[in-house]
Amino acid sequence: MSSTANSDLQAIFQFVKDAEGKFDHDLCDVKESSLGGVGVFAKRDIPAGTTLLQLHKNSIFSASNSSIANLLNDEQIDGILALNIAFIYETTVFKEKSHWYPYLKSIRIEDPQDNGKLKLPPAYWNETDKGLLHGTTLDTLFDALTPQEEVERGFEIAIDLAEKWNEEFGLEIPKGYLDITDIEDSEAIESRFHKFIAVAYAISARVFEIDAFHESALVPVADLFNHHVVQPDLKFISLFDVCDLCGEPGMCKHMLAEEIEEAKEVERKENANKISKKKEDRPVVQTLDKAVLEKLEADLQKEIQEQINEKEKELSKGKELDPDECIDMTTINDVKAGNEIFNSYGELSNVFLLTRYGFTIPRNPYDVVHFGSKLLELARNNEDIKNRAVWWSETGYDKYINWFKEQFAEEHEHVHGDSCDHDQDEEDGHEYENNNNDNDKDNDEEDMDEQYEEGEDDDEDMEEPEEEKEEDKPWLSELEIDYEGEPNASLLAACNLFSMEPEEFTNFSKEVENDHGNMERLLALDNGTTNSFLEKIIIESQNRLQNTLNSNASDGINDEQKACTKDLVNAELEILRKALLPLQK
Amino acid sequence: MCAAVEKVYCAGLQCGKETDSQLKCPICLKNGITSVFCNEDCYKNNYKAHKAIHFKEGDETGEETYNPFPKFKFHGDLRPHYPLTPKRYVPEGIEKPDWAQDGLPVDEQKNDRTNEIPVYTKEEIKKIRKACILGREVLDIAAAAVRPGITTDEIDKIVHDETIKRNSYPSPLNYYNFPKSVCTSINETICHGIPDKTVLKEGDIVNLDVSLYYQGFHADLNETYYVVGDDESKISKEAINVVETARECLKTAIKHCKPGTTFQELGDYIEKHATENKCSVVKTYCGHGVGKYFHCAPSVPHYKGNRAAGVMKPGMVFTIEPMINEGTWKDATWPDDWTSTTQDGKLSAQFEHTLMVTEHGVEILSARNKKSPGGPRQRIK
Numbered sequence: 001m002s003s004t005a006n007s008d009l010q011a012i013f014q015f016v017k018d019a020e021g022k023f024d025h026d027l028c029d030v031k032e033s034s035l036g037g038v039g040v041f042a043k044r045d046i047p048a049g050t051t052l053l054q055l056h057k058n059s060i061f062s063a064s065n066s067s068i069a070n071l072l073n074d075e076q077i078d079g080i081l082a083l084n085i086a087f088i089y090e091t092t093v094f095k096e097k098s099h100w101y102p103y104l105k106s107i108r109i110e111d112p113q114d115n116g117k118l119k120l121p122p123a124y125w126n127e128t129d130k131g132l133l134h135g136t137t138l139d140t141l142f143d144a145l146t147p148q149e150e151v152e153r154g155f156e157i158a159i160d161l162a163e164k165w166n167e168e169f170g171l172e173i174p175k176g177y178l179d180i181t182d183i184e185d186s187e188a189i190e191s192r193f194h195k196f197i198a199v200a201y202a203i204s205a206r207v208f209e210i211d212a213f214h215e216s217a218l219v220p221v222a223d224l225f226n227h228h229v230v231q232p233d234l235k236f237i238s239l240f241d242v243c244d245l246c247g248e249p250g251m252c253k254h255m256l257a258e259e260i261e262e263a264k265e266v267e268r269k270e271n272a273n274k275i276s277k278k279k280e281d282r283p284v285v286q287t288l289d290k291a292v293l294e295k296l297e298a299d300l301q302k303e304i305q306e307q308i309n310e311k312e313k314e315l316s317k318g319k320e321l322d323p324d325e326c327i328d329m330t331t332i333n334d335v336k337a338g339n340e341i342f343n344s345y346g347e348l349s350n351v352f353l354l355t356r357y358g359f360t361i362p363r364n365p366y367d368v369v370h371f372g373s374k375l376l377e378l379a380r381n382n383e384d385i386k387n388r389a390v391w392w393s394e395t396g397y398d399k400y401i402n403w404f405k406e407q408f409a410e411e412h413e414h415v416h417g418d419s420c421d422h423d424q425d426e427e428d429g430h431e432y433e434n435n436n437n438d439n440d441k442d443n444d445e446e447d448m449d450e451q452y453e454e455g456e457d458d459d460e461d462m463e464e465p466e467e468e469k470e471e472d473k474p475w476l477s478e479l480e481i482d483y484e485g486e487p488n489a490s491l492l493a494a495c496n497l498f499s500m501e502p503e504e505f506t507n508f509s510k511e512v513e514n515d516h517g518n519m520e521r522l523l524a525l526d527n528g529t530t531n532s533f534l535e536k537i538i539i540e541s542q543n544r545l546q547n548t549l550n551s552n553a554s555d556g557i558n559d560e561q562k563a564c565t566k567d568l569v570n571a572e573l574e575i576l577r578k579a580l581l582p583l584q585k
Numbered sequence: 586m587c588a589a590v591e592k593v594y595c596a597g598l599q600c601g602k603e604t605d606s607q608l609k610c611p612i613c614l615k616n617g618i619t620s621v622f623c624n625e626d627c628y629k630n631n632y633k634a635h636k637a638i639h640f641k642e643g644d645e646t647g648e649e650t651y652n653p654f655p656k657f658k659f660h661g662d663l664r665p666h667y668p669l670t671p672k673r674y675v676p677e678g679i680e681k682p683d684w685a686q687d688g689l690p691v692d693e694q695k696n697d698r699t700n701e702i703p704v705y706t707k708e709e710i711k712k713i714r715k716a717c718i719l720g721r722e723v724l725d726i727a728a729a730a731v732r733p734g735i736t737t738d739e740i741d742k743i744v745h746d747e748t749i750k751r752n753s754y755p756s757p758l759n760y761y762n763f764p765k766s767v768c769t770s771i772n773e774t775i776c777h778g779i780p781d782k783t784v785l786k787e788g789d790i791v792n793l794d795v796s797l798y799y800q801g802f803h804a805d806l807n808e809t810y811y812v813v814g815d816d817e818s819k820i821s822k823e824a825i826n827v828v829e830t831a832r833e834c835l836k837t838a839i840k841h842c843k844p845g846t847t848f849q850e851l852g853d854y855i856e857k858h859a860t861e862n863k864c865s866v867v868k869t870y871c872g873h874g875v876g877k878y879f880h881c882a883p884s885v886p887h888y889k890g891n892r893a894a895g896v897m898k899p900g901m902v903f904t905i906e907p908m909i910n911e912g913t914w915k916d917a918t919w920p921d922d923w924t925s926t927t928q929d930g931k932l933s934a935q936f937e938h939t940l941m942v943t944e945h946g947v948e949i950l951s952a953r954n955k956k957s958p959g960g961p962r963q964r965i966k
Contacts, residue, residue: 018890058892064700067847069894070883073700097850099892169844169898169944213699246699257694286608288628293611296632303633304920308657315917315928 006038008106012220015103019059020321023221024052028341030224036359036560039226039340046335052234053221053329056321057247061087061104062210062217064247067094071171075161081154083207083216084200085161092174103220107206109198111558118198119558121355123147128554132565135544136572138351140373141477155196205357210327211240213247222329227357228342229364233335236343237328249324350568359560360567365483369575371491372476374537378498385498388505392497396512397475400493403519485578487534493522499533535583542576545569596620597631598672598762601686616640616647618671634762637669637921650782654920661773661930665921666782669764670738673745681754682798682879688762693878702883704900705876710941713802713876713902716753717939717950720804721957723747724795727767728958733787733814737769740793741780748797756796756803756879763923768794768807775867775908775916775925775933785812788819790828792935796879803879805904806951807937810959822965823911824932829961830862831909831934834887838905842897842940842947848883849893855907856889865914867933869925872904875939888914897942902950906937 009030016023027046033039046052058065063072066086072078077085090098091105098104110116122133122145130145138144162178165171173179177196180189206223207216225234243252335341345353349367350360379386478490487495500508511517525531549569553562595604600623610620610628616639622628628635641651650666675681684690705713727744745766748755755766763779770778770792771785778792785791794807809828811820834855841854856866871893872885883895887907912931918924927933939951953960 019892065892065894067849067894067896069700070702071896071898073698094847094850097847097853099849099890171845171896246697253694253697257689257691260689260691261695286606286624288608288611288625292625292629296629297636300633300636304654305656307920308654311917311920312658 005106005108006032009038011102012106016055016059016220019056021055021059021220022053022321024050028052033226033340035226035361037226038224040224041340042335042337044337046331046341048331048334051328051330052341054321054323054326055219055222056326057210057214057238060210060214060217060219060327061090061100062214064214065217066090066100067098071161071165077157077161078215080200080203080207080216081157083203083218084154084196085158087199087203087218088158088174088177088196092177093172104218107202107218109195109202113558117558118194119201119358119561120194120197121201121358124194124197126554126556128552129556131551132548132553132562133568134548134551135541136351136548136568137349137368137370138355138568141370142351142355144351144355151197151200152193154200155193158196201358208236208238208327209240210238211242211247212244213242219327222327222343225329225341225343227345227353227361229348229361229366231333231342232344233331233333233341234329234343235332237330239324350571354564354568358564360564360571362567364571367483367571367575368480369541369572369579371479371481371537371541374541375479375494375498376476378537384502388497391509392494393473393475396497396509399512399515399517400519400522404489407519481575481579483575485575485581487525487579489523492525495534495537496522496524496527496530499527499529531583535580538576538580538583542573545573545576549573593621595623595627596635596672597622597627598634598759598764599631599688600627601688601759610635612639616645620671634764637667637764638671640668657920659919659930660917660926660928663772663774663783663926665779665919665924666736666784669779669781672764673742673758673766675749675754675758679749679752679754680798680800682756684760685754685758688759690760690879693881697878697881699882700894702874702895702898702901703876703881704898705902706900709802709876710900710902712800713804713939713941714950716797716799716802716804717806719751719753719799720795720797720806720939721951721953723751723797724793724806724808725957727793727795728808728810731785731791731793731810731812731958733785733812736782736784737771737778737780737791738782740769741765741767744793744795751797751799753797753799756798756805757794760879768792770794770933770935772932773926773930775910775927776870776935777923777925779921779923787812787814787816788821788824790824790932790934794935794937798879802877803875804951805875805879805937805939807906807935808959809934809936811962825962825964826862827864827909827911827932828934829964830859830864831907832936832961834858834907834909835905835936835938838887838907839938839940839947839949842942843945844897844899844942846897848885848895848897849891851905852886852891852893853889855887859907859909865910865912867908867910867914867916869916870906870908872906872937874901874903876902899942899944901942902939904937904939906935908933908935
C-alpha cells in the first residue's frame with residue numbers, strides 16, 4: 001500500500017519524464033485508493049500486454065546507481081544494507097544536489113498525519129503495542145516481535161562507515177541518522193537507530209529485485225501499484241542476467257575482453273605449432289584478384305549506404321529504449337476502465353505483508369495458524385508428551401515425511417507436504433518467474449532474515465545460537481492449520497501421536513523404528529482422542545488470541561498499524577473457527 | 586655484414602601482427618605505398634579503414650582530396666578531405682598500450698568496473714603528473730602551429746613526432762582503430778575529428794585533443810583554438826562566445842571539485858553556465874577516469890540532472906571535458922564512425938583537463954603555463 005503523499009506525485013512524474021522514462025498517463029490515473037494511500041487506476045479499458053511503465057535501469061535507485069556507489073563498492077557492502085545507507089546519504093547529505101532527491105524525498109519514514117511519528121515494523125514497537133500481536137503466527141512462528149541482530153549490526157556498520165568516510169576525506173555524516181560519536185544520551189541514539197529501522201522498513205516496502213548488477217532498487221511509479229493477493233493485473237519485467245560488473249545485458253566489454261583473450265591464447269598455441277613447420281611450406285607470393293577488390297568495394301559502399309539510412313531513421317524518429325536495459329510493468333489481464341490496477345508482491349501471508357510492507361489485506365488465502373509454540377508449551381508441562389516430542393523430532397518425523405512423500409508422490413512438488421490449496425493463480429504466478437521479479441515469491445520464514453543480509457562475508461558471525469529455535473526443527477515449524485481451516489499433515493501427525501494411549505505409543509514407536517509402522521494412522525482424524533486433542537489446542541489458541549484482541553494499544557503506533565494488528569488476529573481467529581466446525585459436529 | 590632486416594607488420598588496423606607475408610595492397614603500390622597484409626582475410630576485414638589512405642582515383646600524387654561519403658547528408662559545411670596518410674610509425678622501444686597492435690584495449694575493458702574508481706598511490710601520481718606535463722608540452726607545440734593554411738594531418742604529424750620524441754605513445758592511435766594520433770575537431774565537430782587533408786582557414790575554431798601514454802600512465806587534455814591570420818575580425822562573435830563559454834564551463838566545474846563532491850553535480854554547474862550564455866551541453870560524451878587506463882570509471886557527464894554514480898575521494902584522477910554547442914545539444918556521427926558533429930551544423934567547442942582530487946581540493950595535472958598558446962578572448966557584443 002503506497003503511502004505516497006499526493007503532493008509528491010508531481011515531483012515523481014517529473015523525475016520519470018526527465019529520466020526519459022515512459023509512464024502512460026493516458027491510460028493510468030494515480031489517485032486515492034480505497035485500500036488507503038494512493039493506487040493506480042485504469043482511465044480506459046486496458047488490454048492485457050500493455051506496457052504501462054518503462055524505465056531505463058539508470059533511473060532506478062539502486063546502491064550501484066547512487067552517489068556513494070564507489071564508496072560502498074570499496075567497502076564491499078551490497079544488498080539491502082547498501083541501499084539503506086545510500087538512501088540515507090542521498091536524502092540527508094546530498095539532498096538537492098542529488099538528482100535522486102525529487103524522487104527519494106517522496107519516500108517518507110515519518111507519518112505526516114501523526115506528528116511525524118516513525119513508522120516501524122512490529123519488532124520495534126513498545127511492549128504494549130507488541131501485545132496486540134501476542135500469540136499470532138507473527139509472534140510464534142516468525143519471531144517478528146524480536147528485533148533482529150542483523151539489523152542492529154547493519155546500523156553499526158553504517159555508523160562505522162560514516163565515521164570512516166568522514167575521517168578519511170571529510171564526507172559529512174548524515175545528521176540525525178548516523179552521527180552518534182559525541183552523543184551520550186541513549187535516547188538520542190535510540191531515536192537514530194529507529195530512524196535507521198524506519199528507512200529499512202520504508203525501503204523493504206517498496207524494493208524490487210532488478211538484476212545481478214543492481215540487485216534491489218527503488219523504482220519510481222512502479223511502487224505506486226498496490227498489491228493484490230490472488231489476482232494481479234501486472235507483471236514486473238527486468239532482465240536479471242546481466243554483467244555483474246557493469247550491468248550491461250548481452251555481450252558487454254567484460255565478456256568481449258574475455259573472449260578476445262581466449263582467442264589470443266588459442267592462436268598463440270597454434271602459432272607455436274606452426275613455427276616447427278619449414279619456411280618453404282608457406283606460399284611465397286600472393287596477389288589480390290581484381291574481382292575480389294571490386295566485390296569488397298561494392299560491399300563497402302552498400303554497407304555505408306545502409307549505415308547512412310539507419311542514421312537518418314534514428315534522427316527522424318529518435319532513439320528507442322532498449323527493452324533489455326529497462327524495467328517494464330506490463331498488464332497480464334484486461335483491466336476495465338475505472339478499476340484499480342494491481343501488482344503482486346508475491347504469495348504472501350498477512351504476517352509477511354505487515355512485517356515487510358506495513359499493511360494487511362482482508363481474506364488473505366496465504367494466512368495460516370501455527371501451533372509450534374503451543375505444542376512446545378504442552379511438551380514443557382507434560383513429561384509424557386515431551387518424551388514423545390523428542391522421539392518424534394529425532395526419529396519418527398523424518399520417517400513419516402519420507403513415507404508421506406512417497407505416498408503422495410504427485411503432491412511432492414508442494415514442498416510444504418501439506419494440504420495447501422494451490423489454485424490457478426499460482427500457475428499464473430510462475431509464468432513470469434523467469435523474468436523475475438515481483439518482490440518475493442516464497443514466504444519461507446527465512447526470508448525475513450535474508451532481507452537484511454548485508455554484503456560482507458560474515459558467515460562466521462551469522463552462526464545460529466545453540467538454543468533451540470523453531471526453524472531448526474521442521475516438525476515444529478510446519479504445524480499449521482491453513483486458510484480453509486484444514487490442519488496439515490504435520491499437525492495431524494502430532495495430534496495423533498500426542499493423544500495415543502501410552503501403550504499404543506510404545507508399540508507404534510517400535511513399529512516405526514523397525515520400518516513397519518502404520519503411518520496412515522497418523523493422518524486420521526476420526527479418532528475421538530485425537531479429535532479432542534486438536535479441539536483443545538484450538539480452543540486454547542482461540543482464548544489466547546481473544547485476549548490479544550482485547551488488549552489496548554499505546555500511542556506508539558498509528559491507527560493504520562492498529563487496524564493491521566486487529567486484521568491479523570481476526571484472520572487467525574477466523575481460521576480457528578473454520579477448523580473447529582467439523583470437530584464439534 | 587648483412588643488412589638488418591626491418592620487421593614488417595600487417596597493415597590491417599585490427600591485426601598489426603608481425604608478418605613475412607608478401608601480400609601487398611595493389612592500390613597502395615600504385616600510390617607508391619607498401620601495405621602488407623597477412624592474407625586475403627586480413628585485407629578484407631580491414632578494408633574499410635585501410636581504403637581511407639587510398640588516393641583519389643586517377644590521381645597519382647595524393648595531392649587531390651575527395652569526400653569519401655558523397656551520399657551522406659552532412660549537418661554543416663565541414664567535409665572530410667581524404668586520403669588519410671598511412672598509420673604513423675612508433676619506434677620499437679616505446680612502451681605501447683595493448684591496442685597499439687590490433688585496436689582493442691582488452692586490459693582496460695577487462696578491468697574497468699562501473700563503480701570502482703581507482704585511487705592512485707603517491708608513486709603512481711608522480712607518473713601521471715609527469716605524463717600530464719608531457720601532454721601539455723605536446724599540446725602547446727601543436728597549438729603553436731595552428732594557423733590558416735595548415736592541414737589537420739600536419740598537426741597530427743607534429744603531435745605524433747613530439748609524443749614519441751618524449752618516449753611516449755599517442756594514446757588515440759589505433760584505440761578502437763582510431764587511425765591517427767590526435768583528435769582534431771573543427772567548427773561544428775563536437776569531438777573525435779580525424780586529422781586529414783582539411784585545411785584550416787581563418788575564422789575556424791579547432792579543438793586539439795591530445796592524449797599520451799608514458800611509463801604505464803595516460804594523460805588526456807584538450808583545448809579549442811581560434812584560427813587567426815592577419816584579420817582578427819574574421820573570428821565571429823558566436824565563435825568567441827561558444828569557445829569562451831566552454832572554457833569557463835570547465836573552470837567552473839573544476840572549482841567545485843574536492844573530496845565529497847558527487848560526480849553528478851558537476852553537470853549542473855556546467856549546464857547552468859552554458860545556458861546563461863545561450864549555449865547547450867552535449868550529452869553523448871562524458872569525462873572519464875584516466876591514468877592506468879585511457880578511459881575508466883568514473884563517468885563524468887556534463888549535463889544537468891544526470892544520475893552519474895560516485896563521489897570524489899583524494900587520489901582519484903579523471904577528466905572533465907565539457908562540449909558546448911552554439912545551437913542544439915544533439916550530436917550526429919559521420920559514416921567514418923568517429924567524427925561527431927552538431928545536428929544543426931552550428932559551432933561546438935570543448936576544453937579538457939586531467940584532474941586529481943587532493944586532500945582539500947583538486948590539482949589540475951594538465952594545467953596551462955605562461956607560455957601556453959591560446960587563452961581567453963573578450964566576447965564581442
